[in-house]
Amino acid sequence: MIDIALLRNDPELVRENIRKKFQHQKLPLVDEALALDGRRRTLQTEGDALRASRNALSKEIGRLMKEQKREEAEAVKAQVTANAERLAAIEAETDEVSEKLKGVMMRIPNIISADTPIGKDDTENVERKRFLEPKVPDFEVPYHLDILEKLGGIDIDSARRTSGQGFYYLTGDIARLHSAVLAYARDFMIGKGFTYCIPPFMIRSDVVSGVMSFEEMDGMMYKIEGEDLYLIGTSEHSMIGRFAGQTVEEAKLPLTLTSYSPCFRKEKGAHGIEERGIYRIHQFEKQEMIVICKPEDSEAWYEKMWNYTVELFVSMGIPVRQLECCSGDLADLKYRSCDVEAWSPRQKKYFEVGSCSNLTDAQARRLGIRYKTEKGSAYCHTLNNTVAAPPRMLIAFVENHLRADGSVEIPEVLRPYMGGKTEITPRQA
């Protein structure tokens, strides 16, 4: 949600931003917002004046009652009553207009960064930089599920019977590797000065509606029957929700947190879940990082954050690239965003393993996350980024470390978490 003051002072800037995102159908929202804002202010001024008079008259009644001047008091009461209806109407309209205005403001996208490439959709995202040489081995790399099955690491069939499509049993060394990656990612972020946090895996509906739009909620969130609770789709939900409505002391900023959680998603959206494999599933686990900082620091944090993810993947020997999201592919709350993509030697292309976003003050304004300054308070900036999300990252892992004999090498950084193992070998049939 952008600052209404910005919209008042420079509506053309807001319109230009909408054009850059190819959301021309939203252009009328700017004038709608201006009109509603004007109406709301008129109503507030009038309502405030009526309340001021009511306060004064009520005080007068109190005085008269004390002096036993009942009749005079009744006369003043009548005056207040006469205004009551008008005030009630104004209050009702104020609520209605404010609600509408909020709805319109929520649909106006955040101002995007000057560095964001202009483009219609994800096909126009721009590769910025590659890390490690993307290699294709001289043998054919099988589909990840086949690799994992050969290693005795996955049982999808049983999961279909117990839970349906989109779930998995990970077993043996692959399950251990999954945990190892999470533990390594956790320690990696702790090493960068982040505070480790395990948040609630369920949140109330008011938190859900605070952190996402209704459409997202409908397409992603699982509701607990008979409770006002939802399973989180990412720990960002409970991590950011933690600070909703809070004013943070300036001295405590930046808040740099790394959180672990399982993530549950309906994946009702465009692609749905895959028939085969573990690329897009209903349940996965993720190590996440979030930063809440002062506005002047958010761009520097954005750069640091995506680079941490790159550094983590490079340390495991997985080639990656940074892909800058273009204007049209940027979600409305985002100022800028990039994906970290890992190399797939099977598909001979990169695929998404993480996403880093700077939401500037748009999310903080919506949720009321502030910090105290000498002169009052201001909205924080919020950022979030994936550290590692297995089992998806396991796809990149096994594809890149697969050897001709079907075994998979364990990179050195993970060996301490694997009891010193150096490789995972195919299970003898």
Added chain:
RNA sequence: GCAGAAGUACCCAAGUGGCUCAAGGGGCUCCCCUGCUAAGGGAGUAGUACCUGUGAAAGGUAGCGCGGGUUCAAAUCCCGCCUUCUGCGCCA
């Protein structure tokens, strides 16, 4: 999960319908006096959001856990919810 109690500002806390647009104390800031293991006096102290308005000002509204209701008027009465504490119960 059941029962009881509670939620007021940075902290403690008074306050059962109207001179409370929240008393008092602690703390904090400033001033005075004193002069060093200290003590006393005075002044200020609700952060915030929104609105009107200006050169600067100034004013108004909201706000006593949250949301409704009753009333001319609500911290106060009524309803729902949240949270905390105590006891009982249940449970890794």
